[in-house]
Amino acid sequence: MSTQTLRVGDVDLADWRWMLEALYARFETGDFSAGAAFVAEVARIADELNHHPDVDLRYGHVQITSTSHDVGGVTDRDIELCRRISVVAEESGFAPRPDKLQALEVGLDTLDPDAIRPFWAAVLALGDADSDALVDPAGELPGLWFQDTTSTDPARMRFHFDITVPPDEAQKRVAAALKAGGRLVDTSHEPSWTILEDAEGNKVCVCSALGRDD
Template sequence: MEKLSSAQIINAGLADWRKLARALHGRFLTGDFAGGLAFVTAVAEAAEEANHHPDVTLTYPWVDLKLISHDAGGLTQRDLNLAGRISEIARERGIAAEPRAVTGLELALDTADLAAVGPFWAAVLAGSPAALQGDDVVDPTGQLPLLWFQHTDADETPRQRFHLDLWIPPDVADERIRTAVAAGGRVVDDSQAPAFTVLADPEGNKVCVCTFLDR
């Protein structure tokens, strides 16, 4: 299937879901473990019918779901179709969604020599240099946040090696930035907003508040 554009995803009108870096994310407030398990079972049946399967995290008060078409490298119509069906299942069971609560965290490391440092970080984080996939270290077990390498010039100064990329829904970004600034932070660079806004804490440690818009 063809990979969808940001406009197509927005126009799909999936109120229960938000796109973060690459995937669609949904949080459903099941309230207890048994209710969550029953919901996941119903979602699994729908996924089998569609031959398309979400990543699922079942906790006591809610269920988190992530949809992506790995073969297309992004979102396709089958993701939107299954997301809509999952929302129907939730409504049938009286389960509310909380899409503004979804987040994703990535680590970013500046480097001028990916070939030198990439295999090391893949080996120490994921147990094998083979976990280096392009510019990313991907943990096949899903336990660690993705580490991606931001290419920089060798003589670039001043240079911060690590920073965080926080992926949040676009309708949350402005509020989150205001809250962080009120808590002592500052905006370093908002020239690329809403794609990303760079914030810093009082000691200069940086985080990028990222959305999927304008990318």
């Protein structure tokens, strides 16, 4: 099966959303036992295809992430796996909930990424200290990436959150944040990301794959 990296527009899977170089889906299973049985079937399919996703089993739902780590993106292997999983979910009566999907990253503004990256890799036990972004191999902590800055203002906020959601949910999330007292800071990069801040000036980017991973 092909290992060529695909683009966002190449993927047409109703249950799945492209976020952070991977395909994500969430299925409502109702209870833990039903979810566990679903995961067992996912494992069988993954072994058959020799392509294995990350699976998060909770009491009422299962969330699945699929990517081809050897090429750093989504390939035909992921498409086939995701299609097979969706068939099982539909046959089992498990509703997809793409509106519930989200992935969190943390950005750190820095004058010298190379000087501080090893510290954060060590203290958080995140991935390879030589990589631009640090990722938890177990997938339990959000990734940490480093944003170059020339500002030495001690009052400047150094950390900010990047929350990535499906493109069809991004503006809903922005609207909810504004209704909750947030303020728009920058919309010039939409639909890739919108910068918001709370009443005290703490910033967050609401991101989607459109334009960002394309």
